[in-house]
Amino acid sequence: MKGLQTMNVRTKPQSQTYTDLGFEVNPLSELMAAEVVGLDLSQPFDDATREAVYDAFVTYHVLAFRDQQLTKAQQVAFSEQFGPLERHTLSNRGADAFPMVHVVSNLNADGVPSGKLGSREWHTDKSFRPAPSMATILHGIELPPSGGDTCFANMYAAYEALPDAEQAELDGLRVVHSWVLSRANLGRTMSEEEKRDAPDTSHPLVRTHPDTGRKCLFMGIHASYLEGMPVEEGRARIEQLEAHATQERFVYRHQWRPGDVLMWDNRCLLHCADANFDAARYARVLNRTCLRGTPTA
Structure with missing residues (x-):
């Protein structure tokens, strides 16, 4: 599937109604993100609907499907309409009959809110x-009455806002992404089995999106150091770029509604969870599937 549009962030996006397909797409911000109203994700799409949804996904980068109630099996079936699922790491695979569904939760072993919230980086x-993930699909199962937002930073916009000379400097640099080092930075020591399951990988710091041909920054907490540069110097450069790329002008904040299913493009976005709720009082439970991507370019 190939996206037919790319949204120019300088042009105010418009709502689109797909009358023949029974749904509409309404932008949620001028930067990115749109809600999809009128689809039932528990039912399989025909080819025209699948193509239209994928086109909207590439155009808006974040889609919020409203008013959904999916079982794990239904979420897997919906996800697989857009490609093969990506396996999770050993520490966050599903524990039941659905290993490809990772439960994102702040509940402890007794089912009580723990006060802790992951994925805040x-x-x-x-x-x-x-071949990094193409997309993530996250279904809100139990949400706090407010807060617990998911935030997205647009790496197209962040790259395009850099001076031409800095873009030229970054093009061609490669960055090592390391699950081991990113967990170590959060105070966790991984087992040898986990290390073998997720070895370090090198990617371009500026990648070309396979559907749009646009360039974007590719980094985040797993981006550990730059190849061919002293580690501390490379790390400082990554942190500087991340500070630039996550300015509010590049960020969309999704405020969850009951029944939301989010689908976002990992190839051109960073994301994180916001702990703007009482995580020791309220549950935040979501089911996550990831779609396999393609090698970076």
Whole structure:
């Protein structure tokens, strides 16, 4: 599937109604993101609907499908309409009959809110894989009454805002993405089995999106150091770029509604969870599937 549009962030996006297909797409910000109203994700799409949804996905980068109630099996079936699922790491594979569905939760072993919230650092999913994830699909199962937002940073816009000379400097640089080092930075020591399951991988710092041909920054918490540069110097450069790329002008904040299913493009976005709710009082439980991508270019 190939996206037919790319949204120019300087042009105010318009709503689109697909009358023949029974749904509409309404932009949620001028930068990116749109809600999709009128589709039932528990039912399979015909070819025309699947192509239209994928086109909207490439155009808006984040889609919020409203008013959904999916079982794990239905979420897997919906996801697989857009490509093969990407396996999760050993530590976050599903524990039941659905290993490809990772439960993102702040509940402890007793089912009580723990006060802890993961994924608070800016990242793109599975960037440490040789073929990083194309998309993530996240279904809100239990949400706090407010807060617990998911934030997205637009790496197209961040790259295009850099001076031409800096873009030229960054083109051609490669960055090592490391699941091991990113977990170590959060105070976690990984087992030898986990290390073998997710070895370090090198990617371009500026990647070309396979559908749009546009360039974007590719980094996040898994981006550990730049090849051919002293580690500390390379790390500082990555942190500088991340600070630039996650300015509010490049960010969309999704405020969850009950029944939301989010689908976003890992190839051109960073994302993180916002702990703007009482995580020791309220549950935040979401089911996550990831779609396998292609090697970076």
